[in-house]
Amino acid sequence: MTPTRKRRLVAISMILFAVGVATTLTVFALQQNMTYLYTPSEILAGKVPADARFRIGGMVKDKSIERGQSLTVAFVVTDGDGDMRVEYEGILPDLFREKQSVIATGSMQGDRFVATEVLAKHDENYIPRDVAEAMGKAHQKHNVPEDAAKPSTY
Known part of the structure; x- marks a missing residue:
């Protein structure tokens, strides 16, 4: 694997991880504020x-x-x-x-x-x-x- 390809893979992995964390935090916050x-x-x-x-x-x-x-x-x-x-x-x-x-x-x-x-x-x-x-x-x-x-x- 070339260094450029490796950097691109790390960057994409970090972006996906950040999106996952943001989604998890959003869902948790919405559950806390729900009133039935x-x-x-x-x-x-x-x-x-x-x-x-x-x-x-x-x-x-x-x-x-x-x-x-x-x-x-x-x-x-x-x-x-x-x-x-x-x-x-x-x-x-x-x-x-x-x-x-x-x-x-x-x-x-x-x-x-x-x-x-x-x-x-x-x-x-x-x-x-x-x-x-x-x-x-x-x-x-x-x-x-x-x-x-x-x-x-x-």
């Missing part, structure tokens, strides 16, 4: 890893908002099959109210969810896609399909 969306029934079923930071999505239950001192507020998020108490300290979005969809980011502390961020829905006809899909899947698991409840006719 769960519904209250999924949380109650134990599908959330302990001490994980995640998002809870659903509807704010009617007559569940409790305002505390200063900026502290507690409310219940429901998906129709399960309810989860959420506590938040901060300024809520203007569109936040009962019977509206909400996504809160935070973590579990005991049997309650402590939120660091609360996002409210857009308008009365909008449910965030992630929340709608998660609520639909959770609801299907807990209910009998409509066709199975109906008697068959021949």
Whole structure:
């Protein structure tokens, strides 16, 4: 092997190694910053890893908002099959109210969810896609399909 060819091979090897290290570090950083969306029934079923930071999505239950001192507020998020108490300290979005969809980011502390961020829905006809899909899947698991409840006719 000639010296020029050897230098070229070393340079290409170093570049490939650097790209591999950069890719590994990027994937690791993205995994650390990911937050998953769960519904209250999924949380109650134990599908959330302990001490994980995640998002809870659903509807704010009617007559569940409790305002505390200063900026502290507690409310219940429901998906129709399960309810989860959420506590938040901060300024809520203007569109936040009962019977509206909400996504809160935070973590579990005991049997309650402590939120660091609360996002409210857009308008009365909008449910965030992630929340709608998660609520639909959770609801299907807990209910009998409509066709199975109906008697068959021949």
